[in-house]
Amino acid sequence: MSQFVRGQFTQPINLGAGINTTEDERTPFFDTSTGYLFFSSKGHAGLGAMDIFLTRVNWGKGRGKVFNLGKPYNTPFNDLYFSLNNEGRKGTFTSNRADHCCYQPYIFKLVTPFSYSELPSHFVEVEAFDQFDSELLVLRQSFNYEALAFNDTKTEFILKEDADLEGKLLSGQVPISRRKILLVDTRGEVVSSTISDTRGEFKFRQLPAGGQYSFIMEQNDPQLTVDVKLINQKGSIFGRLNNKEEPDLFRFKPLENYLAGVWRLDIPEATISGELVGSALKEEKILLVDEEGRVVATSQTDDRGKFLFKNLPAGEKYAFVLRARDTPITVNVDIRNELGQVVRSFSSKSSKELFKYRKLEDYESGSWTIDSQDAIISGSLVAGTLTIGNQKVLLLDENGKLIGVSYTDKKGVFTFKELPAGKKLSFLIDESDTEFNIDVAILDENGNITTRFSSNNRQEVFKYKELKEFANGYYIIPQANVAFNGIIGLGNSVRYGRFIALTGNSGEIIELAETTNEGNFAFNGLEKEKAYAFILPSGYEDKKVEIKVMASNNRIIEVLDNQLNAELFRYQDMSNAIDKYYAQSSTICGQFTSMQTGINSVVLVNEYGEELACVDANNYGYFQISDVPFFNGYQFMLDGCNTEAILSVEVVNAVGATTASVNTQADTEYFVYQDLNLSSVSDKQWHDWTAFTRRAINISSIVTELILPILSKKLIS
16 A cells, blocks of 8 residues: 655555455555555455455554455455445446446445444355554554544544544444443543434534543443544544444443532531642642532642632532633542541542633633634533433623623524623523523634534533513513614714614514614504514614613613614514504594584594595594505594594504504694594495505604504503
8 A cells, every 4th residue: 555645655565464365466455534445356255257355454553354345346356446426425347347348337326434233134144354564553543444543542533524423322232221331531520411412422522622521321331332523614524433443431320420420418517638749749739529529618738739618518519610720730638527537549640520620710700711812612412322412501791791692593502792802701591491401602703613512511601590581582662652763873874764664572573664864764652561673674684773672751761772682683684564554444543522512533644635434423432544555644633623632543453463553642643633423434435445555754844744554652542
């Protein structure tokens, strides 16, 4: 075998007797995506003549196996020139099987990679060999994937690029479901945990390049096979791990204690004495934390690196947190009873899971620090084998102020974007979600993963409380007669003529507003304890929108914006929202609270003075006009004898929201008086609504016409 280095091939190296025989080996094909070597041979056991074989060799351990591909690939005749396409799903070979003379090409389908436990049934093992040749060590990376490496002790694998892991558990050929798997780093900390599904499959997502990991499971099974694929951000498989080939990467321990990362103190009035082994370990701060990650006590090392915690109560569970450092240190710990006798000893080597390494300032504040500008947070929520969709995740700063809100998609994924460097952040999750496993990856502006942690190993940055006050993404009006006064597109962006929709908690459009030249808009007369949200035009996600919640005395109750209160804002094509809104019909309800003798009729007229409908009030002074479509302007015509009558009118849209309120005392411009001289209600009829063209709303043109349903005034009873 030869390698292509700096534009030229190296001196060929013989692969040795495990692959080569005393007969002919020809037409090799090396699949770089899987590390499989296919070749034809007369020397290995086969069906006759040249058969096609597969081998994969771990040169570092000097072990290999050769498999005959079997029928239909091989025949008693010559089968040669096996090759696969780049996707590893289709391939070709040639054979003289047809007429025993001339070679013809054949095409086939073969999905790779596969583990030895999943080899197609027609593959037959024909050779197993042990061979160690120092000259062949150069080939180890090629056969174990270019981007995969191991630490010196072979107890962790090292990722050379950002990756997801996808694995499968089998007992013999039977999938193992609901088995918990821990992914741990070199310090023994649980990076993430997952549970295999009904197919025995499990995943770990968004692991950063340079990370060193291994797996921990509850119990071993002689028939257990764990096969793990390493998949890069382009979706390509660049590595494969298997517990039969790399057994040191898979360890088996009781998971309950390991996952908790704490130990239980069973003796009263106990003392913990410890020592940091190494140099320059004076005045090192040590945190003693409980199983929730809360700091119980702090200590500091003396000149000899020793520390002490005294008078600890029995029954509590503890762990240690130390300063994050590049070079690992050894920590020895003794647990002493009230008589000073040592009842238990352990160290950071024997019990890695009990020692965590953090930026202590961040840990004590319950946060972590963003290291890169315009960072992205990509996280996921998983409960057992289920991903959790439509779940709220809040992002807080170090002072507990809300920075952003995200909702998980159907895959359980949530995202926060464009986060500034140096910001200390934490997550707030609903208190009912404490059993969820939360994985978080921090990506820089180029999409590279810079930090990776989870609720397993960074409990301090995940806080839980009831999120009911956020009303599932809707703002609850705190008092009667409240208004929203907003401004859109702060800065130099175009702000005129933009529509904003106000929606209720069922998603229905209650009211529509159009911005002025200055970008202002308003929604008035909002009802107490009603829930509202806002729809903004698509493309406005990165524009600043500020809304003041105003009381009736012009006092500012609260200021909302689409960054700090992201849960209140949705973004969509407004043309659909506008069409839907205008298609809604309204109902006009009115009451004469002071009636005069004569004709108590009301005529609805359009902006041209044309009569659209006419009704009489009943004996109690009430009237109603139903199914009134949107139109540019309306007025009410009353009988000339009723100029002293007091009439109040409300316009109610299709979802029951009052969109306009006027009366004859405060809003005289909407009422005209004329001698109606109408004899009975039966003489009054609707005009043809279709004769009138719907017009766009132009707020600046409102002078004397009642705009439905934009204008909203308080109804005076």
